[in-house]
Amino acid sequence: MHRFDCRVYYEDTDMAGIVYHANFLKFIERGRSEWVAALGIDQRAMREASGQVFVVRRIECDYLSPAHYGDDLMVLTTPERIGGARMVLRQQVLRGAALLFEALVTVVVLGSEGQVLRLPPELRRALA
Template sequence: MRHRFDCRVYYEDTDMAGIVYHANFLKYIERGRSEWVASLGLDQRVMKESAGQAFVVRRIECDYLSPGHYGDDLTVLTRAEKASGARMVLRQEVCRGDETLFSALVTVVLLGPGGQPMRLPAELRQALA
């Protein structure tokens, strides 16, 4: 299962040369992950307010392959590579058309109210199965 999130590069996303500032790719994939989780029927705000649960990034391994530019229409692709216990590993790519600009392998962990790892919600495990 692959999720698609479309976004545009705004002036504020770029450096003085009109190229996407490197940290903004992390913002794009964060938005993509948030939209992916919502598309699975999980409301992260409700999870936090009712059970004190929150997804946190544990690790990101990424490659910057090609620059993005002011005005580009981008697509963030997100797919689960694997999930076990409290952790899932996602492959995320930021593309301009058929060209991949940025690729990341992201490890996300679900934490409980005291900051301890918790088992992924049943709805998420079922969606990933």
């Protein structure tokens, strides 16, 4: 499990000071990016060397409770299933012990011509 801490800024909220729903997707995107970096994978170098990029194929999410301006949040990223060409991650956004948002995110790797590829060996090694 990987932990990424973030704070809710004014720009993340609507007029009521509540986090706009789409911004939870931004929070978990940052969490995934930091998780991949913590595994030792440089996504920019991966793209430049081979044209491969991680892309989201599917998100199934539940909004459970609102976050507000000034909240300190924690994004947890946990691999659920690692297949040959895709991985499913459970991502949760919490404020303290309170679960605010939860998602199952399916990620695949695309090649330079948009074709789905097998997950990179360095990712498999890092997850082993």
